[in-house]
Amino acid sequence: MRFSAVPMIFFKPMVLERTMALEEWFPIAASLGLDGTEIHDRSLASFEPEYLDRIGQALADHGLVVSQFVGAADFTHPDPDVRERELAITKRNIDAAVRLGATCVRVTAGQAHPGVSREQGIEWAVAGLREAAEYAAQRGVWAAYEDHYKDYFWERPDFSQRGEIFLEILDRLRDTPLKVNFDFGNPVMIGEDPIALLREVVDRVVHVHCSDRHQGEYPHQIAGEGSVDFAAGFRILRDAGYDGWLSSEYNGTQGLDGLKRSLEYLRRTWEAVQAERE
Template sequence: MRSRAFALTHPHSSGTALPTYSFMQPRISAFPKCYLEQIAGPQPTMTVFEWIEQSRQLDADGLEMYDGFFRSLEPAYLDSVGAAIEATGRRMPMLCCSPDFTNPDADARKRAVDKHIQLIEVTKRLGGAGAVCRVLSGQRYPEVARQQGIGWVVECIEQLIPIAREHDVILGIENHYKDGFWKYPEFAQKQDVFLELVSAISERKHFGVQYDPSNAIVAGDDPLDLLRHIADRVVSMHASDRFLAEGTTLAELKQNDGTLGYSPNLRHGVTGRGLNDYDTIFRILAQHHYTGWISIEDGMNGMGEMAESLAFLRRKIAEHFA
């Protein structure tokens, strides 16, 4: 089985590059979906530093960040965030970002590209070479036709690939539902649109897929079918699980567009106990020699469940990636 090397180099440290480590197994990161509003909302009640400190209780190798967690993109501030992460003995392998590349306003799309160039630089500064910077397609504006939207997204991402290559950062497009601060759901939420978009971008070293099986369920699609189509392009993964409320079926939750959305009858819970078949997911990833990061996106029912989810991932990684 081949391994992937991660360079742990942080400009905010002493200036000396840390060694490059090669891991034979996927590594686990933690993302505080439970605290998204508290840290990144319009009236924050928690800082990213408080989350970093609280994360010490979790068995994770890394901490995924969200660009909305940062109060500034100034080097001194970012270095203080990086130093706080390093103080826990971890790194930032993934930066969660939500660019809107389908905005009908060409100037807005340009601003989104320019902002993402900054975030690629942030990813390199905090995560080092090989870190993943998430990209999305954008919002599903009612007036934007499918082919027009795909064209805009491809155009924007292809502008970013040379920047990602320069910084040795990987762009990971997620099969997403909806950024919490967006008006409309994801343009490429449905599998057929997502696959068409991914296949339109030929770059494979600095662009790939951030796979999220729970988002496939929310889209009304089969997570395993999606994975079989994109397994050779997965560069990072979000792990969580969904549970149906008692007496509810998936068919009952489907909306007119075939998606489920964030129905109150589709609930969060401990990863590995819900609708996702993680044994098959990990078996497919192992067959494709996956050695990237798996980020637990959880905690909606408390940190105790996040700890249980992380323990589940540890067991399954040891079982399937030995």
């Protein structure tokens, strides 16, 4: 199994304050024994080819690859011009992911905007995600739709945060190349069962966010100390023959130590689940 991480513990200096360059994370990631890292679109200083090539070389210098390129499209916005802009940003992200050698790009439905009905929101989300998935396939990567809670820069939670809406959107896009970036912790946030949801979508999962939470608490817990039953989830992935990425997502108060402990737990748990079959 390949392990990656979202450098959420450095989100403030890297994205909000711009006091830490993305490349400064790479030696840290390598020291954690990671095979790859995720890259958030807002962590990049530029989308110019020369800059992206420098990032790609810096990754290679540390023995890393990009497991997933992360964006947060708002395809449910009531303004069609905004939806068109969000699609353009998503295509830009896909192009950047291809240049960086990523295999998938995280995509989202959009925000739960006031006044947007369930059916209208689903229609808009399906339209945007369809175009994103088809464009990604043309470029040789996956668009991976996440069971998402809320982006940092959004005012509102995700329109499809509830499992039933997420599944309906996925079902309407079954004829497309759309895949899933499964996040263990997001359903917990709203009191839903991530294990039940995983059973429904495991055949389309290409990347996994191993986040842990307690219901109603936005900050992540160290993996294994929240409410997620990772052993049960890993058994589902194992039995489905999943061989993609397990990516640790941690933004809690323990910083780098919390990320280290999360990774140790995830590796140990995956190995134990694999050993059950030996």
